[in-house]
Amino acid sequence: MGLFDRIKKAFGGGEPETQETAKYDAGLEKSRNTFSAKLNAFFAGFRTVDEDFFDDLEEMLIGADVGYEIAVQLTDELRDSVKLQNAKRPEEVSQVVVQKLVDIYGEAGEAEDNALHYAPVGPTVFLFVGVNGAGKTTTIGKLAHQLQQQGKSVLLAAGDTFRAGAIAQLEEWGRRDGVPVVTSEPGGDPAAVVYDAVRRAKAEAFDVLLVDTAGRLQNKVNLMNELDKIRRVIVRELPEAPQEVLLVLDGTTGQNALSQAKEFNQTTKVSGIVLTKLDGSGKGGIVLAIRNELHVPVKLVGLGEGMDDLQAFDPNKFVYGLFKGLIEPKSDEN
């Protein structure tokens, strides 16, 4: 049980918490607390392992937004293994459950690449896609700031020509970050804006071009085709680009997140996910669902409204945080 042991060891070994880890912890505190508190409360409450127990377990997992599919799968597998191992005492069952969760999560995450990729030479292009109100523009604003801090030259493309005030919103971010923004008239062709931006990024040798797009629901065929066109425009100018197509997902979204990922992936070949508004949802479980069902890595997480609250996603740290409360008492025993 590789990951499980690793987490255990990491914790038992008393690895000194870096400042970064602490911050990360703070951001995800609510998710983590809710998740482990839920599990703990659940195990404290149950008496016997029967059908009701599995129903409750299923509900508890879904309640933590682990995802419908994974919850059912997990419960089914547990039915067998609990019987197999003849686990009866709460501690035993809880051990089996946690181990199973970590296993499933670790398995699906093998060979997962959570890093953002940049072009070795020439401009790097990140294309941001997602449904309305997921947080695309805000994410771009924050990321531009961070890249700027790292000494990269950044260009923004206001590809959302549809929503009222969207261009102004990105321009405002550009002003705050001190980053130029390529725009057009509201209602213009987004592909044209993107074309201009890519040309400019090439001509003026920008390091990174962040392309904003209008929010669209994944079942709107015409809008999805428009996205495909934007992508084609980028590829035509820079065959290696876009280096990343980032799907911005609202952390409070339910099962629809999976449909979004599937549809956007079909149109634009999503290379990574940005999970926003995670600080409020108190549900870290969706990360499990996304990994298990979509096999698209989460690359960035939004943990708050501040400029620095957009963070690179480290799955191991996340799992560590998620299961901290559960594994902790065990490692003390050992």
Next chain:
Amino acid sequence: MAFEGLSERLQKAFAGLRRKGKVTEADVQGAMREIRLALLEADVNFGVVKDFIKAVRAKALGAEVLESLTPGQQIVKIVNDELVKTMGEAAVPLNKSPHIPTVIMMVGLQGAGKTTTVGKLSKYLIENEQARPLLIAADVYRPAAIEQLQVVGQSVGVPVFELGTSVDPRDIVRQGMAQAALQHNDYVIIDTAGRLQIDDKLMTELADIKDIANPTEILLVVDAMTGQAATEVATGFNERLDLTGVVLTKLDGDTRGGAALSIRAVTGKPIKFVGQGEKMDALDVFYPDRMANRILGMGDMLTLIDKAQKTYDEKQAQQVAEKIKENSFDFNDFLEQMDQVSNMGSFDEIMKMIPGLANNPAMKNFHVDPKDIAHQKAIVYSMTPAEREDPDLLNPSRRRRIAAGSGRPIVEVNRMIKQFNQSKQMMSQMYKGNFNGMDGLMGGGIQGRLGKMAMNNMIRKQKKNKKKRLKNVKRFKS
């Protein structure tokens, strides 16, 4: 992953069961699990699901299975009814203040769609109540939020009150309210910044704005795609602000929208509107029954059945109408008959050739003047298409017009119509293959098999021509 509809799930669960008169314990046990999973899959909060299942279980046990339904369908019906009941039976209208202005305050998480909904709501109020709303831009946090509201306001032709981003939202609202009082606006809609329900500072700000503006409606705007968190969000906002209603946005996506049930169940507050698109007129009143179908994943099926039923009925009605048309005799047929007859030669001669008809007294009404046919045709040509198809329309005023149009005296028009009515009666009998009534008319009647055959042949031909004509008319029309 596949979204299975509840109906499919239940079908599977009931595959082994035979029809019974009552829903039994065993039926319920299997069905409840499927219903639970379907609701959870639709993002209904697990706590809400639990209570809901309890209620349904109690109702389903021992319920009589209606005729023509299987136990599974019966349970779906119970679930559907209960869902509709939970979400409120009927649409709830906006509250209105007894004195103007009616103040509507929009609250919600970031990116839920508050500003867009403000625009849609303004348009709705303008169209339905000729309202003159004032929008207050109280989102000073998100970049360009005020610009967004201004653009939205402009597109629906509504003024926006704003004081930039450096003024406290409380002051903006205070001054905005004063301006609305000055301008006698009948509606004031306050667009607030998106915030988390756990953000104490910003929630206090909302509570303060509520005290200042004293809103008639506080609408929580919620993304229909929200998952399990929906209950926490709704409870959080409701506890601080005592909401009056909910707007569910982005329902034009493919989400099941279980959040609707969760929110309604934990807050008891009605869902008043749903946003179904990006255009400003894409705001609809919330219908609990449609939402219930959607959550259960049967919406498509039910609408399909509905539609199928409707088109079937329409088709049926059309066919019946066509049949009646084909079997009826109108002036178009009369014209055609006359054409046929005149093609054969002079009417006089033809009449004489028909045995027994030559000296028939009934034929005296037929003034066999060669010009007669032309005159009669002229009369028919002076009729409108509607009159030709439905001779009952021909009232005295219309007859006078026809007389003038065809240049014939009105008595001739009257006589012609009378003759037509006689032929019509005759034809309708002949269509039925009954020649008995014509015995008197044609003296010795049409005798022998050959005569009958000839008559049948004529009628068949006429029917065929008529069908063709109707078809052409239809083609021409479409």
